[in-house]
Amino acid sequence: MSVDLPSPSLPSPASPEGGVARSSRRVMNLSHFLRQAARRFPTHIGFVDGPRTTTWAQMDARVDAMAAALAERGIGKGDRILVQSKNCLEMFESMFAAFRLGAVWVPTNFRQTPGEVAYLASASGATAMICHRDFPEHVAAVREATPSVETVIAIGEADFGPDYDGLVSGWLGRKAPVADVEHDDPCWFFFTSGTTGRPKAAVLTHGQMAFVVTNHLCDLMPGTTQADASLVVAPLSHGAGVHQLAQVARAVKTILMPSERFDAGEAWRLVEEWRVTNMFTVPTITKLLAEHPAVNQYDHSSLRYVIYAGAPMYREDQKRALKALGKVLVQYFGLGEVTGNITVLPPALHDPEDGPSVKLGTCGFERTGMQVQIQDAEGREVAPLETGEICVCGPAVFAGYYDNPEANAKSFRDGWFRTGDLGHMDAEGFVYITGRASDMYISGGSNVYPREVEEKMLTHPAVAEVAILGVPDRMWGEVGVAVCVLREGASVTEEELIQFLDGKVARYKLPRRIHFWDALPRSAYGKITKKMVREALAERGLLETDEARSA
Known part of the structure; x- marks a missing residue:
């Protein structure tokens, strides 16, 4: 199987006279993590499912x-x-x-x-x-x-x-x-x-x-051992699965929630019952956990690491979580392509009070063995505090996209993986995300790519043009807002369009609001640009949801 990337350059095999010949790069099969746990702790509980x-x-x-x-x-x-x-x-x-x-x-x-x-x-x-x-x-x-x-x-x-x-x-x-x-x-x-x-x-x-x-x-999670326990509050298909694979490597028991619907009260009950020490979350879940009354009804003193990733976290939400849970928050920034391994902000650098030593807005510093560089459009490293694209290299970077040479060509430059996120780095090496090069937005920890939803919406006979953007939302971080232009003589309501999309795309991708305009703003070349649509939404006071505005 090829991922359509050039093969990494490896040292040439040594001659018999020069020593051991290298013909391959054999490594441990990852399933050996499970075998190791079974050999060392055969009778210990490894998995709890109800x-x-x-x-x-x-x-x-x-x-x-x-x-x-x-x-x-x-x-x-x-x-x-x-x-x-x-x-x-x-x-x-x-x-x-x-x-x-x-x-x-x-x-x-x-x-x-x-x-x-x-x-x-x-x-x-x-x-x-x-x-x-x-x-x-x-x-x-x-x-x-x-x-x-x-x-x-x-x-x-x-x-x-x-x-x-x-x-x-x-x-x-x-x-x-x-x-x-x-x-x-x-x-x-x-x-x-x-x-x-x-x-x-x-x-x-x-x-x-x-x-x-x-x-x-x-x-x-430094210091993790078989004495720890990990609660799963997200689908194992993505970041939570990577997190739990790391738990198996140290024979840490995994505890599942009893339902796919998140229940903060049940989560806290399980934390107390199993003396849970770590969990992987997204900011929305962290907020729900910290603000639920059950946080004060169950003993959560066993918690050492509440890891959140997938989206920025409002500072006020961060403060409330720290006051409710203690200094156990760990933030990391990472994409699926780098398997979460770009930056980390450990518990010691999370503080419930603002002060001169608190680096507000940072997503942390480089992960061990990884290098981050902020680059301009030509791939040159920019000066500290100057905005550019966040690029990364190191052993955690994926092999490439399967059967997609075009995407690979766009995503890699001179050995650097281009994240598509914009940001800057300070003189100490702390990274700050300031925007996105793409139109993608993050809702409740899930990436949403507007074009996919736009294409589905355009199949409705009444819709002539549409643009979808992510806007701030108090609960979900961001939600989608759609701006539609209808065909002449056609009519459709916001509710009807949402119902039309339901089942065609996953529910978390559905726009929260749909606005109907006579025309979408265009550039001098006649192109509809998301930047101009966003500016028009701001002018009309529609750039935030009601929940975000009332916060």
């Missing part, structure tokens, strides 16, 4: 069984396994089963529509699918779009495939050979998007992810 607890030895044996069942169906090294599921033990195990075979784990955001997931199956070249029983429509859409998906396994009893746990029971005690892997062998397609709005598969590799796990443990 009333169901699983020890490390049990999980390791179950993963062996599922890997053997997949291998018997012809799934092997390099094959892509699409996974559509809410958080559960089986979903998490599927990661290690894929890794163990040398296959590629391709998780979806379970909230995506059947059509969106079908595109991911096609774009990844998937040949197998593991799907929760609640999503039969997704299986049907995938099968229609991608006939190469011949193997479908159901999590729970369903008529679209054999039951995951039934297969595990049948294959328990048997093992498939653990695949030998090299540094650049892919293990995970982390789907992200660009300015076109079409999802792209960022290729994560065994060697890269081993560094990412080490870096997470070093910079985000």
Whole structure:
């Protein structure tokens, strides 16, 4: 499999006379993290899913069984396994089963529509699918779009495939050979998007992810051991999955929430019951946790690290969280393409009171082993405090986008990955994000790319033109606001358009407000620019939601 990037330049193999010849860059198969935990702490609880607890030895044996069942169906090294599921033990195990075979784990955001997931199956070249029983429509859409998906396994009893746990029971005690892997062998397609709005598969590799796990443990959760416990409050398909992989590397037990709907009261109950020491969140969730009455009803003194990422956090929200939780907040800035490894702001640099020593607005300093550079349009490093594009290099940078040479050419320059975010760095090396080069906005920790939604909206017969922008919102950080121009003689209401979009895109991508104008502003060249639309929204007092204005 090629990611259409030039091969990294490696030292030439030494001659027999010169010493050991180097013919490959073999690395540990990431599934070995689970094997290590099972060997050292076989009877310790590794996973908590409601009333169901699983020890490390049990999980390791179950993963062996599922890997053997997949291998018997012809799934092997390099094959892509699409996974559509809410958080559960089986979903998490599927990661290690894929890794163990040398296959590629391709998780979806379970909230995506059947059509969106079908595109991911096609774009990844998937040949197998593991799907929760609640999503039969997704299986049907995938099968229609991608006939190469011949193997479908159901999590729970369903008529679209054999039951995951039934297969595990049948294959328990048997093992498939653990695949030998090299540094650049892919293990995970982390789907992200660009300015076109079409999802792209960022290729994560065994060697890269081993560094990412080490870096997470070093910079985000130093001192983590098997005595710790981690609560999951976000989908395991993306950043939370990376976080939990790092937990397995130190045999930290993982505790799931009982429902995909976030319940702050239940979260605090679980923190007390399991003596939770860390969790990965987004600012919206951190805010809900800190402001819920249950924060004072349950003992959360065990918490050491509440990690938030994915979006900026309002300073006032940060202050309230620090006062409620103590100095346990950890912020990091990172994209899927760099697997979260760009900057970190540790607990010691979070302070509930403003003062001369507090660096307001920073997302932290460079992660260990990573380098950040602020560059101008030509790729030259700019002076401290001068705004430019945030670029990064280091072992956490992904291998490239799968089967997308155009995106790779745009995203890399002279070995630097271009994040598309604008910002500056001070003289001490602290990074500040000041804007985005693209139109993407972040709502509740999820990236939203307006063009994808705009294209769907333009399929409505009444809509002639549309522009969608992210605007500040007190609860979600940002939400979408759409400005539409209707076709002559046509009519449609805001509610009707939202209903039209519902089911065509995931609900978190739906615009919060829709405004109808006679025309969209255009440049001298006749081009509709988001900058001019934003200025027009500001002039009309529409650049913030009511919640943001009342804050």
